[in-house]
Amino acid sequence: MCNQLEPNKLLAAAKGKCPQCQSGKMFKYSVIKLNKFTEMFVTCPFCGLRFELEPGYFWGAMYVSYAITTGIMLVVGALVYILFGAKAGFWGFIIPIFTVMFLSMPFTYRYARVFYLHFFSPIRFNKELANKK
Numbered sequence: 001m002c003n004q005l006e007p008n009k010l011l012a013a014a015k016g017k018c019p020q021c022q023s024g025k026m027f028k029y030s031v032i033k034l035n036k037f038t039e040m041f042v043t044c045p046f047c048g049l050r051f052e053l054e055p056g057y058f059w060g061a062m063y064v065s066y067a068i069t070t071g072i073m074l075v076v077g078a079l080v081y082i083l084f085g086a087k088a089g090f091w092g093f094i095i096p097i098f099t100v101m102f103l104s105m106p107f108t109y110r111y112a113r114v115f116y117l118h119f120f121s122p123i124r125f126n127k128e129l130a131n132k133k
C-alpha cells in the first residue's frame with residue numbers, strides 16, 4: 001500500500017487518494033481486479049477520515065457518474081462520426097458507445113466517488129495530517 005503524499009488535489013484525485021491527507025488510498029484493490037473493484041476502505045488508512053460522511057453519502061456520486069458516462073458517450077459518438085460519418089448507421093453508433101461505456105464502468109464507478117468526495121464535499125486538504133507519519 002502506497003502512502004506517498006501527492007503534491008496536488010487533481011493528481012491525488014486521479015490516483016484515488018484521500019481528499020484530506022492526499023496520502024491514503026480510498027479503494028482496497030486495483031481497478032483491474034474486477035470482482036473487488038468496488039471495495040473501499042471505511043476510513044482512510046493514513047489519516048483516519050471516514051469516507052462515507054453520512055449514511056448514503058455516495059448516492060450523490062451517481063450524478064457525477066451520469067456526467068462522466070454522458071461525456072464518454074458523446075466522445076465515442078463523435079469519434080464514430082468523424083471516422084465513418086452518418087453511414088455508420090444506428091448500430092454503428094450504439095455498439096461502440098455501449099461497448100466503451102461497459103468497459104469503462106469500473107473507472108466510472110471509482111472516479112464518480114473520488115471526484116464527489118474531492119470536489120463536492122466540505123473536506124479540505126490538511127497539511128498537518130498529511131505530514132503526521
Ligand SMILES: [Zn+2]
Nearest residue numbers: 018021044047
Ligand atoms: Zn487520509
